[in-house]
Amino acid sequence: MSDLRNFINALPKAELHLHLEGSLEPEMMMHLATRNNIELPYQSVDEIKDAYNFSNLQDFLDIYYQGMNVLQTEQDFYDLTFAYLKKVADEGVVHVEVFYDPQGHTSRGVAFSTVTNGILHALDDGLEKLGVSSELIMSFLRHLSEEEAFATLEEAKPWFDGRIVAVGLDSSEMGHPPSKFERVFEAARDLDLKLVAHAGEEGPAEYVREAIELLKIDRLDHGNRTIEDADLTQKLAQSGIAFTVCPLSNLKLCGVMDMKEHPLRKMMDAGLKVTVNSDDPAYFGGYMTANFLSVAEALALNKDDIALLCRNSIEGSFLTDKEKQQHLDRIDNIASSHK
Numbered sequence: 001m002s003d004l005r006n007f008i009n010a011l012p013k014a015e016l017h018l019h020l021e022g023s024l025e026p027e028m029m030m031h032l033a034t035r036n037n038i039e040l041p042y043q044s045v046d047e048i049k050d051a052y053n054f055s056n057l058q059d060f061l062d063i064y065y066q067g068m069n070v071l072q073t074e075q076d077f078y079d080l081t082f083a084y085l086k087k088v089a090d091e092g093v094v095h096v097e098v099f100y101d102p103q104g105h106t107s108r109g110v111a112f113s114t115v116t117n118g119i120l121h122a123l124d125d126g127l128e129k130l131g132v133s134s135e136l137i138m139s140f141l142r143h144l145s146e147e148e149a150f151a152t153l154e155e156a157k158p159w160f161d162g163r164i165v166a167v168g169l170d171s172s173e174m175g176h177p178p179s180k181f182e183r184v185f186e187a188a189r190d191l192d193l194k195l196v197a198h199a200g201e202e203g204p205a206e207y208v209r210e211a212i213e214l215l216k217i218d219r220l221d222h223g224n225r226t227i228e229d230a231d232l233t234q235k236l237a238q239s240g241i242a243f244t245v246c247p248l249s250n251l252k253l254c255g256v257m258d259m260k261e262h263p264l265r266k267m268m269d270a271g272l273k274v275t276v277n278s279d280d281p282a283y284f285g286g287y288m289t290a291n292f293l294s295v296a297e298a299l300a301l302n303k304d305d306i307a308l309l310c311r312n313s314i315e316g317s318f319l320t321d322k323e324k325q326q327h328l329d330r331i332d333n334i335a336s337s338h339k
């Protein structure tokens with residue numbers, strides 16, 4: 001198994017589904033609470049970890065939004081982001097396209113610019129000091145209104161000069177179908193932004209269809225339930241759209257009760273361009289390598305499968321064709337030397 005771990009770590013790969021606020025480790029939560037004089041409902045790191053027993057997405061989201069309260073200053077957002085980059089740089093991640101939820105911060109009085117500039121500063125340092133390139137994706141909270149999403153899009157406009165390159169859609173999926181945000185995504189498309197959306201995590205395959213046909217997304221986040229619709233699966237396999245699958249997240253939020261039941265292998269066999277990602281690693285028990293290992297063991301993936309998942313992550317990213325080719329060549333070299 002250590003051989004497989006080394007192989008996974010050695011392969012260049014991109015993480016395409018990561019919520020920065022979900023990389024807030026209990027230790028940092030305690031540290032920032034002290035630094036900012038914020039009272040937490042927990043007395044210790046162990047108490048925080050004990051609270052991370054979720055039975056569904058909403059259970060998790062309640063704690064996730066509470067945890068965000070410790071993030072107050074530009075330095076806090078910098079520290080959060082840079083800590084994440086340091087972790088994944090050690091796991092062979094060469095490129096990240098990360099989400100953040102500005103509405104989770106502006107709604108509690110933290111300025112959009114404070115949040116965004118702290119994150120961007122750390123992403124710049126990530127490239128310079130760690131060699132990890134990145135793009136930033138602004139997500140809309142789907143439990144909030146269309147009107148609030150439009151207001152956030154307007155507020156973000158100064159950063160659409162190449163600093164925020166895409167918009168996404170996350171938070172409570174059930175009851176908040178992609179169609180609710182059709183006009184917001186159309187406006188984002190008119191601003192030349194890339195488009196991604198969470199769909200088919202807890203919600204049905206029909207939500208995936210809406211995300212594809214109404215929001216016209218460039219990449220699908222989760223999408224596990226797509227395979228319940230054979231016609232849609234075939235269509236998406238042909239289109240080559242990338243799926244950002246998050247195995248440990250699915251297990252922790254009870255989308256699957258055992259990793260052996262995870263649909264990742266079936267999705268690959270159906271020809272979907274599947275990638276492996278960590279979602280909210282501080283809450284779900286692991287970063288990139290842990291996610292790769294979890295499915296490799298449970299679904300008996302071999303080295304060719306793992307190399308394909310890494311290739312998919314590069315091909316599914318927003319890197320230029322030239323940048324993609326450089327990473328893909330390195331994957332081929334490493335994969336062939338590990339035969």
Ligand SMILES: [Zn+2]
Binds near residue numbers: 170198
């Ligand atoms: Zn997510």
